[in-house]
Amino acid sequence: MPLPATAPPTLSAIGFDADDTLWHNERYFRAAQTRFEELMVDFLPAEDLGARLLLTEARNIRHYGFGAKSFALSMIETAIEVSGGAVPAPVIAEILAAGREILSHPVELLPHVGDTLDALAGRYRLILVTKGDLIDQERKLDASGLRDMFDAIEIVPHKHPETYRSVFARHAEGAGRAMMVGNSLVSDVLPMLAAGGYGTHVPHETTWALERAEPPVANPRYAGIGDLAALPALVSGLRG
Known part of the structure; x- marks a missing residue:
């Protein structure tokens, strides 16, 4: 579902979840x-x-x-x-x-990851925001070959509204001018919306039961896309 045409064109940074958004987990x-x-x-x-x-x-x-x-x-x-x-x-x-x-599984990128990051790099600040075990997340990030695509990397214990406010205040122009992209409505979308930002849901074929929720379709800063290939066109409408 695309964001409404009336959404303010203020996007300057995009945050990405890692597990089941960039690679299978x-x-x-x-x-x-x-x-x-x-x-x-x-x-x-x-x-x-x-x-x-x-x-x-x-x-x-x-x-x-x-x-x-x-x-x-x-x-x-x-x-x-x-x-x-x-x-x-x-x-x-x-x-x-x-x-x-x-802890030793291979890292397999999801479709369109590389092309999407390439298309967005330089136009927006790209920030990886992932939660989980520090050592394992670092291992997967190194194995993915994506580390250099990001302007900042944050491995956090939890994803709450304050997490996103803090991350995007440090690395960008605040949550209000940022979008979080991920497969989890609970961790990636809903708390980002609560922080005042944009939340884009990219569903994965398997999602942990504790990460599922009803899409907040009434929120004008919410969007759902089928895969990452649709992201560049979505965000381009939010930039002046």
């Missing part, structure tokens, strides 16, 4: 969860186990943050809980191995 968490469900099948059916794991993840975010290490800890905690402490040590070792695999 959630598919590796899904693979680890499938392995976890196979390992724990004697204790709970896969559907029920997945629901319990999601509850554990939501509870642990404030303690462990986001990323593969947090996910691995949540899998182990869930395994202990649903088994009443009877989960065998070899199963715990397998769960840890599944978590480590997430």
Whole structure:
């Protein structure tokens, strides 16, 4: 959905999420969860186990943050809980191995990433704003080959309105003249809108349940696009 023609042409900076916006990520968490469900099948059916794991993840975010290490800890905690402490040590070792695999997966860029960044570079300040484990996010960024495309890089523990106000105040002309682009309505779009900026949703084929929300279609600073190829045309209408 394009932004209304009446939107003020004030855009000067664009922030990009990383995981499942620039490169695939959630598919590796899904693979680890499938392995976890196979390992724990004697204790709970896969559907029920997945629901319990999601509850554990939501509870642990404030303690462990986001990323593969947090996910691995949540899998182990869930395994202990649903088994009443009877989960065998070899199963715990397998769960840890599944978590480590997430930390070494290859980085595969999503379609149109390179061309889109090339088209926007020099016209707007490009800022990477991603959350998660610092070491893992740095690894993926280096493997992506995209580091030099960005004017600034921020790896943050959470994405709140104040996060975006602070990031775009430091690296650009404030959130009001910036757009955040990402696959998560919860983390990339809604808090950016609350900060006074523009939020553009680029859906991914797999999105973590805790990152889903209803699109804020009534907000004039919201847009939804099918993929990143549509972004240059969208933002060009916001620049005077």
